[in-house]
Amino acid sequence: MDDAAATALQTRLAELCGHLNVLHSQLVDSIVEAIEGELWAQWGLRSPEHWLSWQTGLSPAHAKQLVDTARRKAELPTTFAALADGELSIDQVATIAKHVPSHNEGEACELAKSATVAQLRHVLSTYVYDPVPQPDAPKVAPEGGDPRDHVSMSFNEPGRFAMHVNAPSHEGAMIKSAIEEARDALFLAGNSDVTWLDALVEVCNRSMGTIESVSRRERFRLYWHLATDDAGGPAQAWLNGGPSLPQAMRDSLMCDGIVKPLWTTGGRPINVGRAIYIVPPHTRRVVLDRDRTCRFPGCHCTTHLEVHHLHPFLAGGRTDTRDLAALCPHHHDGHHRGEFTIAGNADIPGDVIFRDHRGRVIPEAGIPNRPNGPPPAPPPGKRYAHPTGERFEARWVQFSDPPTLKPDDDLRPASA
Secondary structure (H helix, E strand, O other): OOHHHHHHHHHHHHHHHHHHHHHHHHHHHHHHHHHHOOOOOOOOOOOHHHHHHHHHOOOHHHHHHHHHHHOOHHHOHHHHHHHHOOOOOHHHHHHHHHHOOHHHHHHHHHHHOOOOHHHHHHHHHHOOOOOOOOOOOOOOOOOOOOOOOEEEEEEOOOOOEEEEEEOOHHHHHHHHHHHHHHHHHHHHOOOOOOOHHHHHHHHHHHHHHOOOOHHHHHHOOOOEEEEEEOOOOOOEEEEOOOOEOOHHHHHHHOOOOEEEEEEEEOOEEEEEOOOEEOOOHHHHHHHHHHHOOOOOOOOOOOOOOEEEEOOOHHHOOOOOHHHEEEEOHHHHHHHHOOOEEEEOOOOOOOOOEEEEOOOOEOOOOOOOOOOOOOOOOOOOOOOOOOOOOOOOOHHHOOOOOOOOOOOHHHHOOOOO
C-alpha cells in the first residue's frame, strides 16, 4: 500500500470512528430512557444489564459497561457531549464514568482526548481524588474504634433479610474484593446474569463449606420447617428459629430442598419427622444433566440450579422428570411470585412454554428487526483523533480540588 492509499484508509477509519462514537452516544441515550422508564422490567428479566444483553446480542460484560456508563450521564455533561460529537470513544467515556467524580470530569475529558484507554484506566483508577466537603461530617474517635463501624442484620418484611455494613476503607476493600472474586467465578462458571447478591451468597457458601467439624456444621446448618395441620388449612413454613416464610417462598422451597416436617393437631406439635428430600438426589442429577442450564428463555445460568415442579408438589405434583425443570434461583423465585407461568412436558425438547403475567409467550431470545435498507446516517460527528501514543506518567496528572462549601448565608434562599 502506497502512502496515498494508507493516508486515505486512515482518514476513512477516523471518520467511521467519529460516526461510531455518535451512534454509541445515541445507544447510551436509549439505555438511559429504558432505565428511567423501567422498560427492562419485563418477562422475568433481572436487571437492565440482562435486558440490554438480551435485546442487543452484546456480552453481559459489555452490556454492564454500557448500563453503568448510562447511569452517570446526568453527572458528566462535558464527557457525554464529547461522545455525542464523536471526539471520544465509548470505552474512553466508560473509563471516566467508572472512576472520576463529577467535579473533575471536565479535566478528565480533556485528558482522555490524548490518552489511550489503557493509560486512562491506569491513571484514573489510581488517582486519589479529593472528596467533596460534606457539612456536619462525623468525627472519628481517637481511641476505642470508629463509632461509624457498624454491621446490622435483621429479618424485616416477610421473606426478606436486610444487612447494612459501614466499615473502614481497607476492610471494605477486602470485602468488596472477596465478593468481586466470587462474582467473577460464578460468571466464568456460566452464570452470565450473576448478581452481587449471588456473589455474597457464594462467599457464605464457601465459608460454610470449609467447616470440617460435623457437630459444628450441624449447629450452623439451615433448616426450614413445614407444619401440616389436621384442620386441612394451608401448610405453614418457617426458618429454624426464624420468621415465617411467605407462600411463594414456601412453594419454591417445596420444589427442591431438604424439609423437616412438623405435624400439629389443634395448633400443638405432636411429632417432628426426619429430614427428607423433596427431589431425591438421583432424580435431581438426571434433571440437571438433561437441562444443563436454567430453562427460562435467554438465561444461560449453569450454577446453583434448583429443580422446579411444573405442578406444585403440595397440590399433588409428581416428582417425575417430565414434571421437573431446572431454574436458576432468580427465575425460580420469579415464577413463584407470579411473574410468569410454565407448562409442558420437560422431557420433550421445546414442549415447555413460558408465558408472562399477561399470557404472552416469552420467546427464546430477542428478535432484532431485519434491516430494510442502509443504516440511518448519524448526525455528522467530528473525525476521531486517536491518542498520541506518547509516554504517559501518572505523576504528571493533577486534577483541581473540589468546590468548597459556601457560607451558610450564601446557601439560604433569597427570601430568608
